Amino acid sequence: MAILLTGGAGYIGSxxxxxxxxxxxxxxxADNFDNASPKVLDRIEAITGKKPKCVRADMCDKQAVxxxxxxxxxxxxxxxxxxxxxxxxxxxxxxxYRNNLDSALTVLEVMKKHGCTRxxxxxxxxxxxxxxxxxxxxxxxxxxxNPYGWTKYxxxxxxxxACDADPDLSVVxxxxxxxxxxxxxxxxxxxPNGIPNNLMPxxxxxxxxxxxxxxxxxxxxxxxxxxxxxxxxxxxxxADGHLAAIRYAENHVGCEVFNLGTGVGYSVLDIVKTFSRVxxxxxxxxxxxxxxxxxxxxxxxxxxAETVLGWTAKRTLDDMCRDSWNWPxxxxxxxxx
Ligand code: UD1
Numbered sequence: 001m002a003i004l005l006t007g008g009a010g011y012i013g014s015x016x017x018x019x020x021x022x023x024x025x026x027x028x029x030a031d032n033f034d035n036a037s038p039k040v041l042d043r044i045e046a047i048t049g050k051k052p053k054c055v056r057a058d059m060c061d062k063q064a065v066x067x068x069x070x071x072x073x074x075x076x077x078x079x080x081x082x083x084x085x086x087x088x089x090x091x092x093x094x095x096x097y098r099n100n101l102d103s104a105l106t107v108l109e110v111m112k113k114h115g116c117t118r119x120x121x122x123x124x125x126x127x128x129x130x131x132x133x134x135x136x137x138x139x140x141x142x143x144x145x146n147p148y149g150w151t152k153y154x155x156x157x158x159x160x161x162a163c164d165a166d167p168d169l170s171v172v173x174x175x176x177x178x179x180x181x182x183x184x185x186x187x188x189x190x191x192p193n194g195i196p197n198n199l200m201p202x203x204x205x206x207x208x209x210x211x212x213x214x215x216x217x218x219x220x221x222x223x224x225x226x227x228x229x230x231x232x233x234x235x236x237x238x239a240d241g242h243l244a245a246i247r248y249a250e251n252h253v254g255c256e257v258f259n260l261g262t263g264v265g266y267s268v269l270d271i272v273k274t275f276s277r278v279x280x281x282x283x284x285x286x287x288x289x290x291x292x293x294x295x296x297x298x299x300x301x302x303x304x305a306e307t308v309l310g311w312t313a314k315r316t317l318d319d320m321c322r323d324s325w326n327w328p329x330x331x332x333x334x335x336x337x
Contacts, residue, residue, distance in 0.1 A: 006078070007080030010031065018188070027053070028074065032056065038054075039335040059107055060102040070114075118246065121174065127152050133297050167253060170249040170250075171255040180234070186329065206283055215285070216286070217291040231261040259301065259302050262302065272285055274321045
């Protein structure tokens with residue numbers, strides 16, 4: 001019996017694989033390696049002492065997904081597979097709608113055929129759009145500002161209606177806030193292609209010396225220091241949230257949604273100062289114009305996950321900044337030697 005982690009070789013998938021294996025839960029990873037390295041598998045084995053089963057497969061390929069379910073006893077799915085670059089989604093919306101919707105639908109159809117009824121979905125706080133923080137699970141959703149966000153919103157709607165129609169189905173929607181950090185071993189971590197868009201991978205590339213300075217996108221927001229405020233969450237806490245979610249899905253039917261955040265907002269300058277302090281290095285930065293589409297303040301109300309799942313984020317911002325740096329410090333070229 002195993003849990004299928006689609007996109008299991010990616011940033012959040014690989015950390016979740018470690019959390020599941022450490023907890024004694026068997027996993028099968030499936031990944032097309034479009035945006036992940038097969039080398040992550042050896043690293044997962046080195047950390048956990050267990051070699052995860054992994055299948056190279058695209059989740060839009062129904063035959064390939066069928067084969068995974070035919071050859072393994074899959075008792076639940078955590079669906080990470082999907083494109084995730086906001087900017088690219090604006091340039092290539094059809095690519096995002098085709099891939100992200102198709103892969104979710106394909107996995108759901110094959111699950112149904114094989115009598116698998118537990119599904120945990122990687123959603124995002126981006127579904128809330130521009131709503132006042134703290135965001136609760138009942139805050140209005142659906143004013144997304146880019147096609148990537150719309151795919152998350154649309155898949156949430158698909159899953160809700162699939163649950164309405166199938167009394168056996170159990171779905172957990174996890175709305176992630178801003179995952180950063182890496183496994184404390186420094187052996188796995190976020191490994192974006194090209195110049196990063198998100199804050200922490202950009203910060204670490206500046207720290208490594210690959211980029212000259214961090215551009216802080218705006219210092220005139222209505223926030224304590226004028227820079228954008230987000231709810232950063234350690235990726236290992238996020239991974240533990242998936243374990244709590246798949247266990248919850250074992251004993252419940254229907255569709256439930258949970259925020260996975262800390263409930264605390266930190267500014268871009270908080271990140272810069274904390275990163276510099278805990279890692280004892282200077283991080284050059286400059287104030288740049290606002291990035292279109294950015295919001296001033298986004299943070300979660302994480303109480304529902306605490307009450308219902310018994311899960312809370314435990315790692316501090318110091319932990320997040322130290323572990324974020326540990327990974328590129330040891331692996332300046334990511335998974336490439
Ligand atoms: C972005 C996406 C969101 C996605 C999330 C994780 C947008 C509008 N939102 O969230 O949909 O789920 O990434 O992939 O793109 N910043 C800088 N300089 C940089 C990079 C970022 O100052 O070089 C600032 C941003 O203005 C923001 C904060 O850092 O205030 C966090 O940015 P980022 O890591 O890109 O995450 P979000 O924009 O919150």
